[in-house]
Amino acid sequence: MAELHYQDKRKIENVIEEIAYSRVKRFYPTIVSKATDLPLNTVFEYLLKLTLDGRLKLEWEIRCDDYECNSLILRTDDIDQFIGQYVECECEREILINENIIFPVFSISGHYRQDIRESKKKSPSLLKAL
Numbered sequence: 001m002a003e004l005h006y007q008d009k010r011k012i013e014n015v016i017e018e019i020a021y022s023r024v025k026r027f028y029p030t031i032v033s034k035a036t037d038l039p040l041n042t043v044f045e046y047l048l049k050l051t052l053d054g055r056l057k058l059e060w061e062i063r064c065d066d067y068e069c070n071s072l073i074l075r076t077d078d079i080d081q082f083i084g085q086y087v088e089c090e091c092e093r094e095i096l097i098n099e100n101i102i103f104p105v106f107s108i109s110g111h112y113r114q115d116i117r118e119s120k121k122k123s124p125s126l127l128k129a130l
């Protein structure tokens with residue numbers, strides 16, 4: 001994948017900062033894609049990078065494959081151990097866990113959220129130092 005232009009990175013990072021400053025605990029890549037007008041896979045790739053530098057955490061949600069139920073069955077940061085297993089939903093369906101019913105969900109790391117909140121309070125001191 002080609003490196004994202006800095007403007008696109010900033011678009012994504014601005015959304016992440018807004019989320020970090022809000023009370024939102026978890027968010028789906030689709031929200032960021034809609035907010036930035038960038039393709040979902042582009043957004044997802046970049047959000048993955050932000051998990052590597054400590055800003056975000058990635059988890060996976062397993063949802064019931066019944067269209068009307070769609071309940072959240074479980075959320076995990078280690079999806080590999082669940083693929084191919086059967087779980088029972090609260091609607092009593094027995095479900096084989098596969099790629100079609102797992103969804104990535106991101107959360108803001110505690111440290112990053114704290115940093116964002118503190119930096120919004122402070123006035124810029126760098127210019128004084130220059």
Ligand SMILES: [Zn+2]
Binds near residue numbers: 071089092093
């Ligand atoms: Zn269900």
